[in-house]
Amino acid sequence: MMRAVVQRVSSARVVVDGKTTGGIGCGFLVLLGVTTADTGEEARFLASKVARLRVFVDDAGKMNLALGQVNGGALVVSQFTLYGDASQGNRPSFIDAARPERAEPLYMQFCRELEALGIPVGRGVFGAHMDVSLVNDGPVTILLDTDELRPRKGKAE
Secondary structure (H helix, E strand, C coil): CCEEEEEEEEEEEEEECCEEEEEECCEEEEEEECECCCCHHHHHHHHHHHHHCCCEECCCCCEEECHHHHCCEEEEEECHHHHCECCCCCCCECCCECCHHHHHHHHHHHHHHHHHCCCCEEECCCCCCCEEEEEEEEEEEEEEECHHHCCCCCCCC
C-alpha cells in the first residue's frame, strides 16, 4: 500500500549538501512511502489521486480546485520512514518499507506519472539526507494510500 502525505504549500524546497535539488511555489509537498508489495499500478493510481485532489480554494472560498487548475507543482520526496512501525517498542521497524532497489524505480514512476498529467515535478534526491523546507498553506495535510486498490474484507474479490 503506497502512501503519500500531501501538504498544500505556498512554497517548498529540498536542499542536499548545501544545494537546492528541487523546489516549487504553490502546490503540494508529497512525502512518498513505498512498501515491499507495491507495483507500478500503485504508482499510477496514487499519482492520479494526487493530481486530482481538490484542496485549493475557488472563487467562492471552497476547497474545490485541483493542482492543475491553480498551475501548481509537486515536490516529491521519498520517505521510507512513513512505514516505521513503533508498535513493539520505541525503536521503529522499517520491515514493510521497500528496499531502495525496489522503491526508487516506483518513486521515479510516480514522478513521471504526475508529469504525464501535466504537473511540474520537483524532486528530492533518493536515499540522501535532505533538508526539506516548506510554507504550509492552511495548513492542509492529507494522507493518501493505495488501500482502495486492494479488496476489502466482506466484499467480493
